[in-house]
Amino acid sequence: MPARPAQVSAPPPRFPRDAWALAALEREGLLPAYAAERLRAEAPEWVAAAVVDQGLAPADQVAVILASAARVPVANLDRVEPAAVQFLTETVARQHAALPLSATNKAIRIATANPLDYDAERALGFVAGRQVEFQYALPGPLARRLDEVYRPERSIERLVSGLGAQATIETVVEERDAGETASASVEAPAARLVDATIADAVRERASDIHFEPGESGLVIRYRVDGVMREVMRVPRSAAGAVTRRLKITAKLDISDPLHPQDGRTAARVDGKAWDLRVSSIPISRYGEKIVVRLLDPASATLKLDAIGLWPDEMAAVEGLLGNRDGIVLVTGPTGSGKTSTLYAALDRVRTTGINVVTVEDPVEYHLPGVNQIQVSEKSGLTFAAALRSVLRQDPDVVLLGEIRDLETAQTAWQAALSGHFVLSTLHTNDAAASIARLRDIGVEAFKLASALRGVLAQRLLRRLCPRCSEPVSAESLPRAARPPQGFERPVTVKAAEGCSHCGFTGYRGRFAIEEILTVDGTIAELIARGSLGDQIVESARRYGMRTLWEAGIRRVWTGETAYDEVVRVVGEPPVKAAVTAMPAAAPATEPTVPLVLVADDDPAMRTLEGAILQAEGFAVVAAEDGVAALEQAQRLQPAILLLDMDMPRLDGFGVLEALRRRLTGRSVPVIVVTAHDDPVTETRCIELGAEDYITKPIQPARLVARIRAVLRRTGVIQ
Numbered sequence: 110m111p112a113r114p115a116q117v118s119a120p121p122p123r124f125p126r127d128a129w130a131l132a133a134l135e136r137e138g139l140l141p142a143y144a145a146e147r148l149r150a151e152a153p154e155w156v157a158a159a160v161v162d163q164g165l166a167p168a169d170q171v172a173v174i175l176a177s178a179a180r181v182p183v184a185n186l187d188r189v190e191p192a193a194v195q196f197l198t199e200t201v202a203r204q205h206a207a208l209p210l211s212a213t214n215k216a217i218r219i220a221t222a223n224p225l226d227y228d229a230e231r232a233l234g235f236v237a238g239r240q241v242e243f244q245y246a247l248p249g250p251l252a253r254r255l256d257e258v259y260r261p262e263r264s265i266e267r268l269v270s271g272l273g274a275q276a277t278i279e280t281v282v283e284e285r286d287a288g289e290t291a292s293a294s295v296e297a298p299a300a301r302l303v304d305a306t307i308a309d310a311v312r313e314r315a316s317d318i319h320f321e322p323g324e325s326g327l328v329i330r331y332r333v334d335g336v337m338r339e340v341m342r343v344p345r346s347a348a349g350a351v352t353r354r355l356k357i358t359a360k361l362d363i364s365d366p367l368h369p370q371d372g373r374t375a376a377r378v379d380g381k382a383w384d385l386r387v388s389s390i391p392i393s394r395y396g397e398k399i400v401v402r403l404l405d406p407a408s409a410t411l412k413l414d415a416i417g418l419w420p421d422e423m424a425a426v427e428g429l430l431g432n433r434d435g436i437v438l439v440t441g442p443t444g445s446g447k448t449s450t451l452y453a454a455l456d457r458v459r460t461t462g463i464n465v466v467t468v469e470d471p472v473e474y475h476l477p478g479v480n481q482i483q484v485s486e487k488s489g490l491t492f493a494a495a496l497r498s499v500l501r502q503d504p505d506v507v508l509l510g511e512i513r514d515l516e517t518a519q520t521a522w523q524a525a526l527s528g529h530f531v532l533s534t535l536h537t538n539d540a541a542a543s544i545a546r547l548r549d550i551g552v553e554a555f556k557l558a559s560a561l562r563g564v565l566a567q568r569l570l571r572r573l574c575p576r577c578s579e580p581v582s583a584e585s586l587p588r589a590a591r592p593p594q595g596f597e598r599p600v601t602v603k604a605a606e607g608c609s610h611c612g613f614t615g616y617r618g619r620f621a622i623e624e625i626l627t628v629d630g631t632i633a634e635l636i637a638r639g640s641l642g643d644q645i646v647e648s649a650r651r652y653g654m655r656t657l658w659e660a661g662i663r664r665v666w667t668g669e670t671a672y673d674e675v676v677r678v679v680g681e682p683p684v685k686a687a688v689t690a691m692p693a694a695a696p697a698t699e700p701t702v703p704l705v706l707v708a709d710d711d712p713a714m715r716t717l718e719g720a721i722l723q724a725e726g727f728a729v730v731a732a733e734d735g736v737a738a739l740e741q742a743q744r745l746q747p748a749i750l751l752l753d754m755d756m757p758r759l760d761g762f763g764v765l766e767a768l769r770r771r772l773t774g775r776s777v778p779v780i781v782v783t784a785h786d787d788p789v790t791e792t793r794c795i796e797l798g799a800e801d802y803i804t805k806p807i808q809p810a811r812l813v814a815r816i817r818a819v820l821r822r823t824g825v826i827q
C-alpha cells in the first residue's frame with residue numbers, strides 16, 4: 110500500500126467526530142444551553158477541543174466527564190511505551206486520532222479522542238493484531254503527543270520557535286561517527302534546539318543549564334542568580350537526539366553513556382565569547398543528565414569593587430590583601446562566589462614585578478601573565494605536590510584553589526610562614542567554622558595563629574529587581590530582622606512582585622556580603638590557645654566584626670534585598686544562645702596564658718621549644734625567619750620572643766635593632782636562644798635590648814626558668 114501523506118484534517122466533516130460529547134457535557138451541566146446551541150451550528154471537527162479552546166469549561170473537567178460518559182479511564186499521555194507505538198503506523202494513528210500507550214501479547218491500550226467509534230476500534234484491533242482497550246484523551250493534547258511520538262522534529266521546532274530570537278552561536282562540532290544510528294530528521298532540529306537554548310540561557314543570565322532525563326522526557330532548567338528555574342520539556346522521543354548533540358558538541362564519547370564525562374567547547378552569543386563546560390552524568394534508566402556551565406571569560410578580569418561590597422567591607426578586605434605574607438582564606442558553600450572573589454583579590458594584589466602563581470583544579474579562567482598550574486589527582490599532581498613545585502620558583506603570591514587535606518594545608522602554611530602571600534578557599538560556612546575545620550584536618554593552633562591573616566566568609570544575595578520593587582512598611586519584618594547596630598541610614602525596606610525584567614522572580618543580579626575575621630593580636634592569641642568557634646566570634650564582634658546574618662540584614666534595611674532572601678541564603682536567624690559552658694581556655698578579655706613567639710629557621714627547634722612551652726601552659730606561635738618574627742612580634746605583641754640569631758632574610762641582630770627602633774609602645778621582651786657561645790655576641794645582644802641570652806643545646810628546665818624570670822620582671826606573672 111503506497112504511503113499517503115499524513116492528514117490531520119481532511120474535508121470538513123458535516124458532523125463533529127465526537128458529536129456524542131455535546132450531549133454528555135450538556136447533561137452534566139458543564140455547558141450552558143446557548144453554548145451548546147452555537148456549537149451545534151458551528152459543527153467543529155471536535156466538540157471537546159472547541160469547548161476547551163473557547164474557554165467554556167476547564168480541560169481536565171471536560172476530559173473526566175467525557176471519559177466517564179464513554180465508560181473508559183482518562184489516559185495518561187506521559188506514559189507511552191515505545192514498544193507499543195510500533196503496532197500502529199503514523200497514518201493509521203492519525204486517521205483514528207489514536208495513540209498506543211502499552212501492549213501485551215493479547216491486548217493494546219490506546220488513547221483516543223473518540224472511544225465510542227466502534228469502526229475505529231475494529232480497524233485498530235485488526236492492524237495491531239490485538240484486543241483494543243481505549244482510554245480517553247482530549248483531541249488537542251493527543252495531537253501534540255502524536256507529533257512528539259511520530260514526528261519528534263516537529264515538537265523540537267516548536268520549542269525552538271518558542272525561544273524567540275535566533276541564536277548566533279558558533280559551536281565547534283566534529284563530524285558525526287559513521288556508525289551513528291539516529292535518524293537525520295531529528296538531528297538537525299536537535300542541533301538548533303541546543304544552540305537556541307544556549308543563546309537563550311545566556312540572555313536570561315543563567316550560570317548553568319541542566320538537561321535532566323525523566324519519564325516524560327528531557328527537563329531543561331536554568332540556574333539564574335543561584336536559583337533553578339524550569340524552562341521547557343523536550344519530549345522523550347527527541348531527548349536522545351538532544352543529549353547526543355550536547356555530547357558531540359563537547360567532544361564527549363557518545364558510545365559511552367555509563368561513565369561520567371567532562372568536556373568543553375566555546376560559543377559566541379550576540380558577539381560575545383563564552384566558555385562552555387559540559388559534563389555528563391549517568392543518573393537513571395532514562396539516560397544521562399547533562400550540565401552545561403556557562404563561563405564568561407570576562408569574569409577573569411573581575412574587579413573587587415564589582416562584587417557589591419559595602420565601603421566598610423571593602424576596607425576590611427583591602428586591609429587583609431595588604432599583607433605581604435601569611436594566608437587569607439575565602440570561605441563559603443558551593444555557589445557562594447568564592448572563586449570570583451579569589452580572582453578579584455588576586456587582581457588587586459597583582460602589580461608589576463610581583464611573581465604570581467596559581468594552583469587550581471580546574472583552571473577556570475586564564476590570566477595573562479600568570480603561571481597557572483592545573484592539578485591532576487589522577488597523575489599524582491595533587492594540590493600539595495603542585496604547590497611544593499611552585500614554591501621552588503619562589504613566587505610572591507600563590508593562589509591555591511582549595512585546601513582540602515592536611516598535606517595541602519601543611520604545604521600552604523609552610524609557604525605562608527616563609528614569606529609568601531597565599532590566597533585560598535575553604536569549604537566551610539563561616540569564619541569561625543574555618544578555624545575549627547583547619548584544626549580538624551590537623552593544622553596546629555600555633556601555626557594557625559602565626560600565619561592566618563584573615564578569613565572572608567562570603568554569600569551571594571539576590572538583588573531586588575529595580576523595575577518592580579516597591580517600598581513596604583518595615584512592620585512587615587519579623588523581630589529577628591531588627592536593624593543592625595549603628596545603622597544610621599534612612600530605612601527603605603522593599604519587596605518585589607516580579608515583572609518581565611526579572612523573569613517574574615522579583616530579583617535581578619546578585620551582590621556579595623562578607624563576614625570578615627581579621628586575625629590580629631587578640632584573635633591570634635585566642636587561636637594560639639586553641640579556642641574555637643563561639644569564643645572567637647564573640648571576641649571578633651567586640652572588635653567590630655559583622656556576622657553574615659548581620660551583613661545580610663543590613664541589606665534588607667537598605668532595600669537591596671528581601672528578608673526571605675537572607676533566610677534562604679544565610680539560614681534561619683541566629684538564636685541568642687545563653688552562655689554555653691565555657692571551655693577551659695580563658696575568655697578574651699583577661700588573657701592569663703602568656704603568648705610566646707618562637708623565632709627559629711630550624712623546624713626541629715621550633716617543635717622542641719613549642720613542645721616544652723606548651724607543656725608548661727604557655728601559648729606558642731612561631732616564625733620561620735627574622736622578617737616573619739618582626740612582623741609577628743608587632744602584630745601579636747607576645748609576652749616574650751625567643752629569638753634565634755642565624756636566620757634567613759633578617760638575622761637576630763636585625764630583629765633586635767628593628768624592635769628597638771620601631772616599637773614605641775609596649776616593648777616585646779626578647780630572650781636570645783643561639784648556638785653562638787661567645788661573649789662578644791652575648792654582649793652585643795644585651796646592648797641591643799635582649800633580656801637574656803641562652804645557648805643551645807637548650808635544657809628544658811633552664812629555658813622555662815629563664816622565661817618565667819623575664820615574665821616576672823615584666824609583670825606578666827607573679
Ligand SMILES: [Zn+2]
Pocket residue numbers: 574575576577578605607608609610611612613615616
Ligand atoms: Zn522585576
